Structures are given as C-alpha cells and as structure tokens.
Amino acid sequence: GHCGKTGAVTTGVNRVALGVFQASHFPDNDFAWVAVNADWTPKPLVDNGTGGTVTVAGSKEAVEGASICRSGSATGWHCGTIQQRNASITYPEGNVFGLVRTNVCAEAGDSGGSFISIDQAQGVTSGGSGDCTSGGVTYFQPIGEILTTYGLSLVTTAGNPPPLSTGTCTGYPQTVTGTLNSEQSVYQPNNRYYRATTAGVHTGCLDADDGVDFDLYLQKWNGRVWDTVATSDSPSPDEKINYTGTPGYYRYRVPSSNGSSPYTLGYRTP
Numbered sequence: 001g002h003c004g005k006t007g008a009v010t011t012g013v014n015r016v017a018l019g020v021f022q023a024s025h026f027p028d029n030d031f032a033w034v035a036v037n038a039d040w041t042p043k044p045l046v047d048n049g050t051g052g053t054v055t056v057a058g059s060k061e062a063v064e065g066a067s068i069c070r071s072g073s074a075t076g077w078h079c080g081t082i083q084q085r086n087a088s089i090t091y092p093e094g095n096v097f098g099l100v101r102t103n104v105c106a107e108a109g110d111s112g113g114s115f116i117s118i119d120q121a122q123g124v125t126s127g128g129s130g131d132c133t134s135g136g137v138t139y140f141q142p143i144g145e146i147l148t149t150y151g152l153s154l155v156t157t158a159g160n161p162p163p164l165s166t167g168t169c170t171g172y173p174q175t176v177t178g179t180l181n182s183e184q185s186v187y188q189p190n191n192r193y194y195r196a197t198t199a200g201v202h203t204g205c206l207d208a209d210d211g212v213d214f215d216l217y218l219q220k221w222n223g224r225v226w227d228t229v230a231t232s233d234s235p236s237p238d239e240k241i242n243y244t245g246t247p248g249y250y251r252y253r254v255p256s257s258n259g260s261s262p263y264t265l266g267y268r269t270p
Contacts, residue, residue, distance in 0.1 A: 049077025200270025
C-alpha cells in the first residue's frame with residue numbers, strides 16, 4: 001500500500017509496463033492491488049532467489065513458530081519464523097495494525113514481496129528494522145484481509161494438483177525411511193545429525209500415509225542444546241520445511257502426533 005496510490009502505474013522487473021494500481025490503503029493497513037495488462041498473466045509461483053520458483057497451493061494461515069520465507073526484489077529469498085500475529089508497527093505516516101511479525105530480514109525495495117509458508121501464501125512485506133547482513137525484524141500484511149477487502153481471489157495450483165502416484169517427496173538428494181507408532185518420535189538422519197559447511201537453504205519433505213498426523217522440525221546445535229529453527233506441524237501426514245541458515249550442525253525431528261505409519265523423509269542441504 002505504501003508503494004503507490006490509486007492510479008499509479010507499475011512495470012515488471014524488465015521495466016516493461018505491467019499495470020495500474022486499482023486501490024491502495026495506507027496507513028492503518030498496508031495493502032493495494034494492481035490490475036495487470038494483457039501482456040502479463042498471474043501465476044501461482046514465487047521466485048525462490050536461486051533461479052527457481054515455489055508453487056502456491058493456497059493461503060492457509062501459518063501459526064506462530066512456523067517456518068516462513070519471503071521473496072523481495074532487493075534482497076531475494078530469506079527465511080525465518082513467525083513470532084507474533086496481530087502485531088502493529090508505527091511508521092512516520094502513522095500506525096499499521098493487524099500485521100504479522102517475523103525474524104526474516106528485509107531491506108528497502110523488498111516491500112510488497114511475497115511471504116509464503118511452504119506452499120501457502122501468507123501476505124506481502126510491509127516493513128521492519130535491521131538488514132540482511134546483521135539480521136532484523138520484518139512485518140507482513142496478511143493476504144486474507146487483502147483478498148476480502150477488494151473481493152479478489154488468489155491464483156493457486158489447487159485446480160491442478162500433481163498426481164498422488166508420483167509421491168510427495170521425490171527428487172531429494174538424501175532420503176531416509178522408517179516407521180513411527182502414535183506419539184513416538186525419531187531424529188534423522190539415522191538418529192544423528194548432518195553438518196552444513198556453508199550458509200544456504202535447508203529443505204525437508206516428510207511423506208506418511210493418509211489419516212495420520214506426523215510433524216517435522218529442523219533443529220540446530222547452538223553449542224549447548226538443539227534449538228528448533230523451523231517447524232511444519234499441520235494436521236496432515238505430509239510436511240515441508242524451507243529454512244535459510246548459517247553453517248553448523250542440523251538434524252530433523254519427526255514426531256507422530258496421532259497414528260502409526262511408515263514415512264519417507266527427503267532432504268537437501270546447502
């Protein structure tokens with residue numbers, strides 16, 4: 001919303017005309033919407049900063065503590081966790097309410113960029129403090145209020161999901177398997193850990209049988225204890241984590257909240 005008023009024109013990353021602001025609201029809220037011209041087609045994809053994309057399947061709200069990532073035109077792809085919902089921030093122009101506070105970094109020029117948790121759209125970058133060198137706090141405007149206010153719908157992959165027969169965790173360079181009974185948990189890989197020698201993205205994918213509730217946690221050794229740095233704990237059997245972290249020792253915790261099932265954990269390290 002703070003990026004442009006109604007009637008302002010926009011261009012794409014290639015500086016070609018893209019569309020026009022149809023409505024904009026700031027402060028109190030920080031959102032707007034742009035109608036693109038005939039040369040542009042909205043797609044359910046978010047730039048992941050490494051030449052690829054993340055698909056958008058829906059807009060289910062992630063809980064506090066959940067892993068979340070954002071894509072920005074200035075600093076690209078960065079991840080962290082949700083710290084507080086229904087937060088507020090004071091800008092020189094006034095207060096903005098109903099935001100979500102995260103420990104994801106951002107810098108000038110990242111405003112309006114997509115926030116996403118696994119494959120669920122969460123909102124757009126509003127503002128914050130700090131930078132992507134020393135870290136910081138960033139607030140995002142939730143997507144639900146934007147869609148409701150303007151009577152819009154989100155473009156998603158929900159109308160064309162991948163065939164179930166392909167499996168949900170294929171194509172990962174490391175894979176481990178096992179079986180869990182209800183309320184049991186295990187650490188992977190092989191009740192140990194792995195070492196990341198460079199900073200980068202940790203990606204984990206958990207696949208279990210329908211009808212059970214398995215969760216996935218990524219933990220990092222801080223020199224004394226294992227800290228949980230990313231969480232995926234939906235009520236479904238399948239979970240995914242994308243986390244950008246510093247070098248160090250990491251492991252996955254796989255608990256069964258309800259039900260018994262074999263499972264497959266695929267993961268990718270930096």
